[in-house]
Amino acid sequence: METTVCPWCQTEIVWDEEIGPEDNCPYCQNELKGYRTLNIQIGDEEEEESEEDVDWEEGEEADGTPLWAEEDMQHQLPPSIRTLDKFEESHDLMNYEESVEKILDEQEEVPECPKCRDYMVLAGTQEFSGQGFVPSQFSALKAPVIQPPFRVNVYICTGCFHVETNLTEEDRLRMVNHLSSEQA
Incomplete structure (x- = not known):
């Protein structure tokens, strides 16, 4: 090969x-x-x-x-995407990196940032109740893709501080069950 x-x-x-x-x-x-x-x-x-x-x-x-x-x-080349690099002179980034590594070791999922490819830390969860959330309606489904209340994990990139969210494990399962039963 x-x-x-x-x-x-x-x-x-x-x-x-x-x-x-x-x-x-x-x-x-x-x-x-x-x-x-x-x-x-x-x-x-x-x-x-x-x-x-x-x-x-x-x-x-x-x-x-x-x-x-x-x-x-x-x-000219674009400026660095890693916002963290701006803090290099005023902060001890070695301690920052060590803390990030310890946090990442404890996480079940370690997503990669879509912007700069650094790892993202789980900052917490956010709950979506019925207030302020308007579910999309599709003609292929009898009910929306997911009904409130549901929770999302909030991840923050350790390099560029971009924020991403994804459904919690239990709500992923709930969505898969719902969409699977829609076709039955």
Whole structure:
């Protein structure tokens, strides 16, 4: 079996011999052949190549004209999604990380943040009663997908502080039972 390491997510990919390698990483979906690196020589260990020695460089046409316009190359990278990085100078993030690890070890579910891929901690539960919640009605169902009261788990990302919710285990089961019996 042929193995490859994705340059984007650093995941080792084992390809099926019959299918062979694909163009995209099956984990992060990034293009495997589109990854570009810059090699910079430091020091005077090797003589610099003259322009006559180089036919063309990556990022240039064979005649030496750039593939990208100058303004495209000046594009700035977006600021870090990890809001936590802003607090690095004023807080001891090592203690923060240790506390987060202890909390995550106790959690039954450890979801990954959809924004920055850090782990999320369970902050608590929130109950939805009939007040303020309007269930959707579908013609395929006799009753709404879920009836109040129900509870959701509230998760907070430890890196970007994004908040996500999902149904508690008992309400997931209640919803599955309800939708299963609707078809019976």
